[in-house]
Amino acid sequence: MIQVAIVGASGYTGVELLRLLINHPQVEITCVTSRQNAGSPISSVFPSLLGRSDLVFDPVDVELIASRAKVIFTALPHKAAMAVVPDLLKAGCKVVDLSADYRLKDAAVYEQWYQPHTSVDLLAEAAYGLPELYREQIQEARLVANPGCYPTSVALGLAPLVQGGLIDLSSLIIDSKSGTSGAGRSAKVGSLYCEVNEGFKAYGVASHRHTPEIEQTLGQLSGKPVSISFTPHLLPVNRGILSTCYATLTDKHATGELIELYQQHYRNEPFVRVHPEGELPNVAYVRGSNYCNIGLVSDSRTGRVIVVSVIDNLLKGAASQAVQNMNLMLGLEEGCGLQDLPLFP
Numbered sequence: 001m002i003q004v005a006i007v008g009a010s011g012y013t014g015v016e017l018l019r020l021l022i023n024h025p026q027v028e029i030t031c032v033t034s035r036q037n038a039g040s041p042i043s044s045v046f047p048s049l050l051g052r053s054d055l056v057f058d059p060v061d062v063e064l065i066a067s068r069a070k071v072i073f074t075a076l077p078h079k080a081a082m083a084v085v086p087d088l089l090k091a092g093c094k095v096v097d098l099s100a101d102y103r104l105k106d107a108a109v110y111e112q113w114y115q116p117h118t119s120v121d122l123l124a125e126a127a128y129g130l131p132e133l134y135r136e137q138i139q140e141a142r143l144v145a146n147p148g149c150y151p152t153s154v155a156l157g158l159a160p161l162v163q164g165g166l167i168d169l170s171s172l173i174i175d176s177k178s179g180t181s182g183a184g185r186s187a188k189v190g191s192l193y194c195e196v197n198e199g200f201k202a203y204g205v206a207s208h209r210h211t212p213e214i215e216q217t218l219g220q221l222s223g224k225p226v227s228i229s230f231t232p233h234l235l236p237v238n239r240g241i242l243s244t245c246y247a248t249l250t251d252k253h254a255t256g257e258l259i260e261l262y263q264q265h266y267r268n269e270p271f272v273r274v275h276p277e278g279e280l281p282n283v284a285y286v287r288g289s290n291y292c293n294i295g296l297v298s299d300s301r302t303g304r305v306i307v308v309s310v311i312d313n314l315l316k317g318a319a320s321q322a323v324q325n326m327n328l329m330l331g332l333e334e335g336c337g338l339q340d341l342p343l344f345p
């Protein structure tokens with residue numbers, strides 16, 4: 001069994017990692033951290049795990065973590081992640097970082113959208129953890145930067161069109177909606193029930209920090225700089241992301257033709273499912289699973305293609321994608337421990 005640790009295990013992505021890794025046949029969780037819950041059994045914080053694990057939360061102590069585990073998931077807020085990742089790597093561990101700290105290749109871009117970076121030297125070597133696009137780099141990496149939730153849904157939704165040169169990249173508009181768990185488990189007024197329930201709002205308009213991450217991936221796929229308009233929205237549901245992407249086609253293509261292209265593109269990808277013509281995805285079709293579902297329509301009236309993609313933000317948008325990356329880094333079967341079907345309805 002491979003020994004793994006979860007740093008930041010008391011958060012929303014942390015508990016999803018616990019749920020997945022407790023059932024993973026090739027790994028054993030040997031260390032979980034939380035500053036606020038240090039000394040408490042995990043089942044006292046998450047009663048859903050009662051009877052399934054005797055683990056007790058430890059404080060964040062790099063030496064302790066590295067002495068107990070070889071693979072570490074850092075499920076910490078950005079900035080807190082880069083305070084521990086370099087020392088974990090120095091201690092010989094492999095790291096899958098769920099934060100944004102190692103996703104952007106250009107330190108100046110990171111510093112423009114986040115804060116000063118304290119381990120710029122690791123940006124070049126970190127593999128961007130979207131297996132469907134960067135599988136080989138992930139297999140070789142000791143540090144994987146797990147993508148953001150919105151960027152995962154958008155990159156998978158647009159990759160076939162962008163790589164095929166089928167759209168005018170300057171026309172891209174992306175409109176995404178996320179469930180409230182995307183904001184994490186720490187107390188914030190904006191995440192309170194009365195603030196979110198029965199409401200629906202846009203936020204981060206023309207300023208959300210996932211914009212440069214999406215532009216970086218689409219730029220790599222097209223070989224050209226890409227600028228997008230990206231607007232996230234907050235949905236009054238616990239989990240799920242739906243991204244609607246609009247772009248002008250450079251030539252006429254019927255919906256059926258584009259769906260055939262997507263089906264071919266993703267034919268060997270076990271976690272990407274393309275809907276047949278006339279059917280579009282719903283966040284409920286992927287909830288609780290590692291799937292990304294994609295549907296699209298070519299609008300001959302406007303010459304635009306409209307792509308709709310859905311993921312579970314806590315799973316393909318975070319924890320299950322992190323486990324998919326770990327499997328690749330360790331040479332395990334890529335879908336090991338990730339075969340759960342979505343929870344429908």
Ligand SMILES: NC(=O)C1=CN([C@@H]2O[C@H](COP(=O)(O)OP(=O)(O)OC[C@H]3O[C@@H](n4cnc5c(N)ncnc54)[C@H](OP(=O)(O)O)[C@@H]3O)[C@@H](O)[C@H]2O)C=CC1
Nearest residue numbers: 008010011012013035036075076077080099182184185318
């Ligand atoms: N929620 C989502 O849908 C997604 C989240 N992510 C990213 O994954 C990471 C974790 O997200 P999420 O689980 O939602 O966050 P939460 O706020 O739910 O959990 C954060 C965890 O980190 C610990 N923590 C917080 N601050 C620090 C610190 N300064 N030093 C050490 N530990 C700290 C917390 O425990 P304690 O305070 O007790 O130490 C807790 O265990 C973030 O970077 C987030 O952006 C990525 C994709 C999707």
Ligand SMILES: CC(=O)N[C@@H](CCC(=O)OP(=O)(O)O)C(=O)O
Nearest residue numbers: 099100148149178179180182183
């Ligand atoms: C609903 C909501 O608040 N979502 C978060 C995105 C969460 C996430 O995955 O982002 P990082 O991993 O890049 O932090 C937000 O908009 O900041």
